[in-house]
Amino acid sequence: MRGNEAMVNDALGKLGVDQADLDRAAGFELHEFLFLSTDHAENEVAHLGSPPTPQTIQSALLDIADGGSSMSVTCELPLWPGLVFSLEGWPGVPVFRKFDFSRSPQVPPVLPDGFADLRPWAWVRDEIIERFGPPIKDGDIWPPFEEYKFQTRDSDGRTRSFWAVFSWSLLQHVEWDTDQPDLAATSP
Structure with missing residues (x-):
């Protein structure tokens, strides 16, 4: 992980x-x-x-x-x-x-507000897809491990990409896409 x-x-x-x-x-x-x-x-x-x-x-x-x-x-x-x-x-x-x-079906549905809410072990893959849309790129996928690139808009209205890593569909790690030089030093 x-x-x-x-x-x-x-x-x-x-x-x-x-x-x-x-x-x-x-x-x-x-x-x-x-x-x-x-x-x-x-x-x-x-x-x-x-x-x-x-x-x-x-x-x-x-x-x-x-x-x-x-x-x-x-x-x-x-x-x-x-x-x-x-x-x-x-x-x-x-x-x-x-x-x-x-x-759990006993828990009211909730989605993350944005990138800052993406904490490991707090979200599942389907919730991330529902909130940010389908992945724009697949990374490594060898079940139960999956890695996808998503996009989001920041508070300045700019579109930024980030990678999300899942194991057993549970979020494990997120990071800004390092191919975007202005974001390489930024952490979630």
Whole structure:
């Protein structure tokens, strides 16, 4: 998570674990757009830790195009209040076809006012796209990591570009586009 090592280490400390614990618990590989789990989809929620209350997990079978069904598991995680993490996969198979953060349906929709509001772990990709429009350029994309260039107007009315980095659809890092010389020294 580029540029956010201190924030990640602080979050791990709040959970009583360190980077070595996280590395041991990972137990998955990414191959294109599939998340290969160490367990069957219906059991994967146990790897996310204990939910704060039994109501925080909802499982539902979803119809998919090929006539089969997939299972969606959604969890609220204490480090990201107001957000939920969802896994969608096939029952009995250790593969997920969708895995990401989104705003909890219990939280009123909100969008950032502007670039200055873009704090890591506070926004999801869809909210950034809704606020700033579709990306003007794709950067590195290797799921669950995605990097996009967006545009915004500053208080002087000038259009400026910035890069936003997401992991699991959760904002991780933002920076002004350094191809714009007058912005290279400016930080968010």
